[in-house]
Structures are given as structure tokens and as C-alpha cells.
Amino acid sequence: MYEQHPHACVFDAYGTLFDVHSAVARLRDRVGAQAEAVSATWRQKQLEYTWLRSLMGEYADFERVLADSLDYALRQAAIDDPALRTDLLDAYNRLDCYPEVPGVLRTLKQQGYGVAILTNGTSAMMRSCVEHSGIGDWLDDILTVDSLRIYKPSPRVYELAVDRFGPPAAGISFQSANAWDIAGAAYFGLSCVWINRRQGITEELPGRPLHTLSDLEGLPTLLAAATD
Structure with a gap:
């Protein structure tokens, strides 16, 4: 109490x-069959990078963290699509x-x-x-x-x-x-x-x-x- x-x-x-997964969901057709995995990895890396940057004393704002973590998630899924990357980042702001x-x-x-x-x-x-x-x-x-x-x-x-x-x-x-x-x-x-x-x-x-x-x-x- x-x-x-x-x-x-x-x-x-x-x-x-x-809903942190609504960005990828909005572009699911373009992300493809790995959409759920990309979204999950993107979110997990966001958290990990904030914690690690805090411990390292190497702050970068969340806009940078968001981009870095998306790059990791797309690279893990072997997706090389700069236009999709841009649109996913934009979707995360909405x-x-x-x-x-x-x-x-x-x-x-x-x-x-x-x-x-x-x-x-x-x-x-x-x-x-x-x-x-x-x-x-x-x-x-x-x-x-x-x-x-x-x-x-x-x-x-x-x-x-x-x-x-x-x-x-x-x-x-x-x-x-x-x-x-x-x-x-x-x-x-x-x-x-x-x-x-x-x-x-x-x-x-x-x-x-x-x-x-x-x-x-x-x-x-x-x-x-x-x-x-």
C-alpha cells in the first residue's frame, strides 16, 4: 500500500x-519475416546501450542510441536498406x-x-x-x-x-x-x-x-x- x-x-x-514495437509493426511488410526479431533486438540493444554508456561514462543522447541499436538489429538480420532505416527511425518518433x-x-x-x-x-x-x-x-x-x-x-x-x-x-x-x-x-x-x-x-x-x-x-x- x-x-x-x-x-x-x-x-x-x-x-x-x-508501444515500442509499433514502429516496426507499421513497416512490417518492408521489414519482412524477421520483423518481430528485429523489433525485439532493437529494443533490447536500446536498453543495453543506455546502461553500458552510463557505466562507461560515454553519454550520447537517446537519438544516437536509437540509431546505433537499430543498426545492430538490421545488421544481425542481414538487412541493408538505408531508406527502411530512415523510415524506422522516423516511425519511432511517432x-x-x-x-x-x-x-x-x-x-x-x-x-x-x-x-x-x-x-x-x-x-x-x-x-x-x-x-x-x-x-x-x-x-x-x-x-x-x-x-x-x-x-x-x-x-x-x-x-x-x-x-x-x-x-x-x-x-x-x-x-x-x-x-x-x-x-x-x-x-x-x-x-x-x-x-x-x-x-x-x-x-x-x-x-x-x-x-x-x-x-x-x-x-x-x-x-x-x-x-x-
Whole structure:
């Protein structure tokens, strides 16, 4: 249970609000039979490269990480198509949001919560996705790692939410579909709700979610129960 009623709701972007596999799905006919494998590898390498760059102290923004990880995925699939590469990168800047997202964000905003995105993505990339999905009216802010030059799960990233909405950290409900992200945010002290869209299992790491949902639909009800 929440230690106290949250005053803000902060959301991871990729995989939580936006379907990271919708870019390849949109171009499935051109990618071909390896579309699912390309999409999975592309996503996995995005994560690995953010973690490795953080450890190496060799920051590059997420636009560069996205391109490098796509190059790896296409090379692994033996696909050499510069036009397709360009179109996939463009599609990633216009990812589809999950169906319940606009309604949930609207409800939370109307109920008086602070609402923001906390993302590894660049400001420009995230503004593009937000505009494509039409959810900008329900957001107070988009918090990115650009100014920090380090990626999640660095505690400095999660501190951005506290800097924006005020302490205590436990008064901020953080939602992510990524179990590793939940571990990092919970260890920092945010009150975490794991959006377990793919029926995964928790990581064997410090930091556990307070609640688990299969999608975001039940979040307003969960938050309302925290006032009882």
C-alpha cells in the first residue's frame, strides 16, 4: 500500500505509455519475416546501450542510441536498406500510445494530480510522440535525462521527479512497464506501480513495486483507494 496519498503521477514513456514495437509493426511488410526479431533486438540493444554508456561514462543522447541499436538489429538480420532505416527511425518518433493512455491521463489530471513523463528519450523525440498521440493536454511536464547526461536507473534521473513535484519521494507514484526501471525507482524511494503488460516477473534486484497492474486502466481506482 502507499505510505501516503500521492500528489503526483509520473510515467515512464517507452513500453509504458507508448508501444515500442509499433514502429516496426507499421513497416512490417518492408521489414519482412524477421520483423518481430528485429523489433525485439532493437529494443533490447536500446536498453543495453543506455546502461553500458552510463557505466562507461560515454553519454550520447537517446537519438544516437536509437540509431546505433537499430543498426545492430538490421545488421544481425542481414538487412541493408538505408531508406527502411530512415523510415524506422522516423516511425519511432511517432510511436502509438496504448489505447487506455489518453483516458487515464485525462482522469488523473482532472482529479488534481501532477502528471509528467520521466524518460530516457530526448525532449524532441518525446514531444513528437506526445503530439502524435494527442496527450499533451494532460501532461504538466516532460522530464528527460538530457541535462544529466546519464540514463536510468541512475538515482539522479528519478530525483528529477522530486525536483519537479516536491518531496517526499514516496508521495510520487511512478509507473513503468519495465521491471528494471521499477527496481531503480523503488530503490530511490518513489512509490512504484509496475505496469506488467507482458506478464513478466520481478527482477532480483533491490526495489520492489507497491502494486502491479496489467495496464494503466486501473490506476485511477488504485490511487483513489489510497485515500481510504
